[in-house]
Structure formats: C-alpha cells, structure tokens
Amino acid sequence: MALTSWKAFNFFDVSEVKPAGSESASLFNSPEFSSICSGSDNVFLGSTHGQIRILSSAFKVVRTFHAHHPGSITHIKQIEGTSLLITLSEDLSNDPVLKVWALDKPDKKTGGPKCLSSLNVSNGRKQFPVSALATLGNLSQLAVGFANGSVTVIRGDLINDRGAKQRTVFESDEPITGVEFREGPTTTLYLATTGRILTLTISGRGQGQPAKNLEDTGCGLGCMTSDSESGDIVVARDDAIYYYGLNGRGPSYAYEGPKQLVSTFGDLVALVTQPRTDVASKTSILRKFVGGGADDRYRSSTFAFLDTDLKYVAHTEMLTSQVRTVFVEWGDFFLMTLDGKLFRYHEKSLNQKLEILYQRDLYVLAINLAQKVGVDTAQRNVILRRYGDYLHKKGDYDTAMQQYLKAIDNTEPSQVIRKFLDSQRINNLIEYLEELHEHDKATVDHTTLLLNCYAKLKDTDKLETFIKSGTNFDLETAIAMCRQGGYHDQAVFLSKKHGEHDRVVDILIEDSKKFDEAVDYIHRHEPDVAYPNLMRYARVLLEHCPEETTQLFIEYYTGQYRLKKDAPVAPTQTTSGGAASAVQNLASFIPLPYRQTTVTPSPATQDNQPLSLSSEEAAAAAKADPPREYKVPKPRTAFSSFVDHPDQFIVFLEACLDETSMDESDKVDLHTTLFEIYLDIAGSKTGPEKKKWEAKAKTLIDGQDISMDASNVLLLSHLSGFRDGTVLVREQQGLRFDIFRSYTSVGDTASVIKALRKYGPEEPQLYPAALAYFTSSPKVLQEAGSELDIVLKKIDEDGLMAPLQVIQTLSTNAVATMGMVKRYLGETIERERKEISNNRRLIESYRGETDAKRKEMDELGTKSAVFQTRRCSACGGSLDLPTVHFLCKHSFHQRCLNQVGDEDVECPQCAPTNNNIRAFRKAQEDSADRHDMFQDTLQRSRDKFGTISEYFGRGVMTAPALE
Secondary structure, three states, rough: OEEEEEEEEEEEEEEOOOOOOOOOOOOOOOOOEEEEEEOOEEEEEEEEOOOOEEOOOOOHHHHEOOOOOEEEEEEEEOOOOOOEEEEEEEEEOOEEEEEEEEEEEOOOOOOOOEEEEEEEEOOOOOOOOOEEEEOOOOEEEEEEEOOOOOEEEEEEEEOOOOOOOEEEEEEEOOEEEHHHHHHHOOOEEEEOOOEEEEEEEEOOOOOOOOOEEOOOOOOOOOOOOOOOOOOOEEEEOEEEEEEEEEOOEEEEEEEEEEEEEEEEEEOEEEEEOOOOOOOOHHHHHHHHHHHOHHHHHHHHEEEEEEOOOOOEEEEEEOOOEEEEEEEOOOEEEEEEEEEOEEEEEEEOOOOHHHHHHOOOOOOOHHHHHHHHHHHOOOHHHHHHHHHHHHHHHHHHHHHHHHHHHHOHHHEEEEEEHHHHHHHHOOOEEEEEEEHHOOOOOOHHHHHHHHHHHHHOOOHHHHHHHHHHHOOOOHHHEEEEEEEHHOOOHHHHHHHHHHOOHHHHHHOOOOHHHHHHHHHHHHHOOOHHHHHHHHOOOHHHHHHHHHHHHHHHHHHHHHOOOOOOOOHHHHHHHOOOOOOOOOOHHHHHHOOOOOOOOOOOOHHHHHOOOOOOOOOOHHHHHOOOOOOOOOOOHHHHHHHHOOOOHHHHHHHHHHHHHHOOOOOOHHHHHHHHHHHHHHHHHOOOOOOHHHHHHHHHHHHHHOOOOOOOOOOHHHHHHHHOOHHHHHHHHHHOOOOOHHHHHHHHHHHOOOHHHHHHHHHOOOOOOOOHHHHHHOOOHHHHHHHOHHHHHHHHHHHHHHOOOOOHHHHHHHOOOOOOOOHHHHHHHHHHHHHHHHHHHHHHHHHHHHHHHHHHHHHHHHHHHHHOOOOOOOOOHHHHHOOOOOEEEEEOOOOEEHHHHHOOOOOOOOOOHHHHHHHHHHHHHHHHHHHHHOOOHHHHEEEEEEEEOHHHHHHHHOOOOOOOOOO
C-alpha cells in the first residue's frame, strides 16, 4: 500500500531546543562533536578528542570526562535502565577500542566514571571504519560491523572484565550498513549491507550455520533499525519500507525517495528522506563512513512519523538542512541537523489527536486509534457515539444506530431516543429500545416509549393490554400516546385514576371538545385545583359555555365558591344486552370524591344513563354547604379572560362591585374597567341606546365615594368623546385651563366666554388664551362682541402680556383690525413714551455723577493734595506729629489709628462705606457666574429687557478677564 494514499496529520508539537549555557549551546555546532546517544534521563556526546560530555534534560553539561586517549569516539551506547555506557573510538591507525563505563562508580585516580573493561575490536588487521554497533541488554554479546563488509561478534563478561572472545562471523565485499539483535528462543543477528539483508543465528539452535540470505536488496547506512514494540526489523529503501520478522520479510509500504535514516518512536516509524535529486549510490553511502561534504548542511530533507498499523502519517515536514542523528529521551523524539540545530518532537495527547480526527470526520480511524492505545470502554463509547452523531447528520440512520448499539453501555438513552424521534425513524428507535431491554438497561420510560411506538404502528392489541395492566409505564407518556392516537376516553380514564385533574380538563377541552363537561368537572374540585384550570381555559369556556363559566367566575372572585354536587339517584333499568365499555366499567371503581356520574358514555352503554337533578334542585343543594375557605384573587387577574366577551364581562364586574367585602384598590380597578366598557359600548350605539350607556358611565364618576383615578377618567372620556365626563372630572380636580381648552378646541364661543368669566379671576392665563381664540376667525370674533375689549383691558391692567406679544398674537391672521385695538395701542404708546422720558433723565443724571467721579479720581492721581485740617478726626484733638493724612481729607494722630505692624492703613471713618462697596462688588462678581439664577429670573420676569439690563449692569454679560 502506497504511503501517498495515507492520511496526513499533525500529531506532534515541534520546538527548537535552546541549550542552557554558552558551553552547551556551542556543542552541537562544534567540529569536535562526533557521536551522540541518550538513556537514563541523560544525553551523551562523544568528541573527536575522546571526550564524553553528559547533558541534563535542560541540555546543560553536568559532567565531562576523557574516555579515550587518543581516538575519536564514533559510536556510543547507553544500556537503558542501568548506569553502563559503551564507547567505541577509532583512529584508523589501530584497531578500534571499545570500553564499558560504570557512570555510578567514580574512579579514584581520575575522578571520572570507572572503566569496567576495555578491548581492541579485531577486524583481521584491516583498517576500515566501524559502520554499525549493536548490543544485547545484558552486554553478553556485541556485534560490530565494518565498512569492508565484515562483522565481529564479542562474547564475554564485559561488566566484570572476566575476559571476552571475538570472532568474525561474516565477511562480504559489500559494506555493512546495519546490525541488529533479536532475542527469543534463539538469538538472531540481522545484517544489512548495501546489497543484501541476512540473518545469522549466534546462540541457540542453528548456531554456527552460515548467514541466511533474506533478500538480495540491501539498504543505506542508518536505514535499518529494530521495532522495540514487536521486535521486527525495519528497513528503509528508496522504494519502500520493509518489515522483517522471524519468518522472513513481512509487510511493506511503498514510499518513493532516497532514504537517509530510519528510527522508531513507540509504535511509530520515524523516517528521513532526501530530495530525489540526491540519488543514493554506493559512492554516497561510502562517504557517510568518512563524513559528508560541507554542502550537506545546505541540502534539504523530509522528516515524517508513520503509523504502519493504522496506515496514516502522524507528522511530516521539510527540513532546510540534512539530518545528522535522532534519539529518544524523556518521552520525546529529538532530531539534530548538520547545522547544529536540535528539535524536540512532543507527541500530542490522545484527546488532542481525537479532536483533530473529529474535525476531519475520520471517526473510523479515531476508533481504531483508541483501540490500539487500549482506552477504556467508556472513552471508546464516546467515540462511537460521536461517530453515530456524524452518521445521523448525514442521514445514514441504520449505520448510526449500529454505532449507538455498540456504545449502549455508556450512553444516555435519551440522547439517542431524541434523535430518532425527531427524524421519525421509528423502526430504528424500536431496535434501540429492544436492545436496551436485552441489556437490562430499560427504565419504565423506555418501556412506555416502546409501546408508544407500537401504537404508532397501529398495534392496538398490545397497546390496550399494556394500559389495562397498569404496570411498568410512565403515566405522562401513556396519556400522551392515547391522545395522539385518538384514544381520548382511555386518556381520561388514566388521568382520573391517577388524580391528574389538570390533564382531565385538558383532554375534555382540547381533544374531546366536551366543554360543558369540562366546566362541570372544574366546579366539582377544590379551589386549588379549580382556579388554575379555570384561568387556563377561560376564553375557550366563555366562548362555548358563557353563562356557566361567568357564574363560576363570579362565585370564585366574590369568595362564594362551593363544590358542585349531584344527589344520589338510581339508574334506569337497561334493556340492552350489550356490555359496558372497558373505560366506563373501570371508572366505576375510581375512589374519587364527588365523582361525576354523568360522564358521556361510550356507544356501547347508551342504555345505562343515570338520572340527574334539575338545575334549580342542584343549585339549592350546593348553597346548603358553606363556601370553601381560600384566598380570593384580585379581580384584575380575570380581566384578560373576558376579551371578546363584553356582555359577560359587564355581568362579572357588576357582580364584583356588589360585593361589600371587596378591597378598595380592587374597587378602583373594577370601576375603571367598567367605566371603559360602558363608554366603549356607548361609542358603538346611537340615539337612546347611546345616552343609556353614557348615563351609566356618568353614574360611576358622579359621586364623591367613587375612587377612580382622574387621569384615567380623563383619558377614557377623551378617547371616547365623552365631554360630560371630561368636564366633571376636571372641575373636581381644578383643571380649569383644560376645561377652557376643551371648549376652544370645539369652537364653542359661548362656553368659552362663560368659562372665562367663571375661571378667569383664578386663572389669569385664560385671558391670553381667550385673546388668541377670539381673533382666530371672523365668526368667533363676531360671537365674542365686546368681550375682546374686556380681555385687552384685563391683559393691560394685570400685565399678562407685553404689547409686542399682543400685536404678534393679533397679527397671526387678518381677523383683528386696527380699529379694534386703536385705543389699546394709543394708551400703551403714551405710557411707553412717558417711561422713556423718565429713563432718559435718569441716564443724564447718572452720566453727570460718573463724569464727576472720574474727574475726581484723575485729580487724585495727578495733582498733589493739600491737607489743612488741624484736628484729629478720631479724638478731636489738635494734630501733632506724627500725623497720617488720607486722600479722603481725613487726618489722624498715628496713635489713634491702632496700626499693627506693616499692615495697610485705611481711613477708619470711610472704612464702613468702602467695605459695603467691596461686598456689593463681590456679590455682583459672584452672581455673574450664576447663569442659572439669571435664566430663572428672566423666565419669571414680565419685563424681559429690563431684567437683561439689570444683569448687564451686574457684569453677567462681561467677558472673563484673561489671566
């Protein structure tokens, strides 16, 4: 199977490792760096000078020691789970040297780790580089492959240095590119050359036999590794990835491209490939034994993680440089490039992987991945359920149901049931419900739902058997099933049997359409049961049973509610041989108090009807019992029920008003609502009928003991055109201006004059309004007559309007003439002239005083003052030195001034006057910022211009001085 058809994901978080410290940061770029390995929570670096550096998880050098003198450490291995380290150095002038170190045992001489054993690896005195190294976990055997095609196996106790034997077990003309051990009943050594893959048994059965050829195609250096999970050998070639097991070659996966390196990380295969232009050859392979060229670090390569079991690519990326080596430690995968960069690949958690698969709707792969990692059943069922949801959205209901059935142990049944109820896949739903019963996970609800499905399939025999059994079913679902299927009598029977009174009423009204029986049934129960049902179905019942329902409302809202009863009567003899229906027979055993004996029988029982009392006898029997004790609700809660039923509403409201125990706030609501209804009906009538309803409305508001909100009455009267009500309430509330305005709006001049004479002395603002009205049209002006002169005189005497305002009012239309206002204008102009003359005389006097003061101030500042006073203004004695003279012509002894220190001296006699001037000036400055006070005064003033002039003198209009 080609890898190009595999799904690719990003299941790894990649980050570049930045080693701590300058020494560690330069190690990976150093030309001395020759080999690397990891294990036991450390990373080990070998150098060309025979030095070993041990790095911590922060990639900080924690320990350094010299392992070989001289020689370059080309191979290094750490035995996982131990403190043993194997190093191999080469100098190509001597045999390679292999040493075993105990990192936890210090050497007393050097202070470094203790060397447990050291030996020269023999290659028949042929100086070729070591190309591969493999060890067993107990170090009992090691295999060393050389570039000349020979393999040397070392056996012995290298840990305790008890000697070791070496033997060349394989020789070939092709370079060795990989060696790997596989332990089992026999220990097998897998060999890879550039041209072949071979196996060699080195211990156990078959030992000593020549190498067995597995395949006549080899691999490149670094392209062979061992799968730690399965023990299989993984070989990467340019055409594919191959697995080799005990029985030879296993599966292969086509993946074109030159391979550079292969490794494993858990159950994943890590693969490094080169671009196709870098075609591998024997020459390029041999170059790896002696080191690549300088240009290798500038060539790109591709790195990928493959899951060969589930056939997907867990991660893939293009690297800008060649890969030098890879290693695994601390649960992460590390990759080092030739340019010295180290990258950490952290595998994402299972939940993160699953979310990625969910986003791409790859639920089958998610299920397989969860099974592979061995998740628990609950988590696996979550994936199955999500897969089912996905299939359900696609419309593949059958396959979706199979997933839900697999996850039935940990799935909430309601989640699945709702989906298949919505999609009307009743056969799938039945299948799921049956499976619930087989797993003993079905509840009573599920059993009832299953029978409901049978009912939808018209399997009435099972349905009736189930209902009559009375066990293992949910009442809600059973009743709903009966109602949906048209089994209304059965639904009523079940509801009565279980005391579901609300549902009985609902079925009688919504399904059976037996409205009279519904009212009767409500009337036979306690208030806490009757009231909610009455309110819920009030409109329907008023539509079909108006009188009975209205009477029930009146009884309940006036506190006179009593249970309706039937006197016991003997049934008539039946003449039919037919049997009663199952519902009627069962109903006879229901132990309900005051059970209705007049339930409409089924067609099979028409001959067995009981006798009932007359309505008068039943009413008398009911009144014999005292009313029930309950909290009477407010009448307004019933108002909405009487929409579209005004006649019944009036009966209800009038009956409630007759009840003396009604609360005062409730009476307000009742009066207001009844008043509105009266006006509404009057608006639809004409002639005597209209007056009749208006008289009723006026009766409600004509009295001091009627508590109604005046604004409501005014609003309702205005909307209905009920003028009597408007005037009556406005007089009671003192709203005289509104009465006057109502007359002007309809053009009733006589009423306007009457209202003006009646309310004018108390409401002066009526006169300006009357002036505007009288001059609004020639007709009104003619009707007003001499009343216009009276209004003008009143306005002028009381100053209700400025002359200009009067002129503006009269000039709005061409009704008023100059002759009508000639006298008024003449008197006004004459008065204004006199006032102007007076103002001019005052202005001239103020100007003269101002000029005199300014001249005096100039003389004080420019001319010398002569003081001729001979007596002290304070004590009256003759002046003697030292003397203090003031420009105000007052002189004082210095001792009479009571001067303290260097403070400024002010004339004691002029000081009070000066203080008053300062205070007045300060008050003016303060009031200059009180613009609100200015606006308020201006609004209330009759002489607007005079007010502005006064405040202008105070400095309100003066611009603030700049600092």
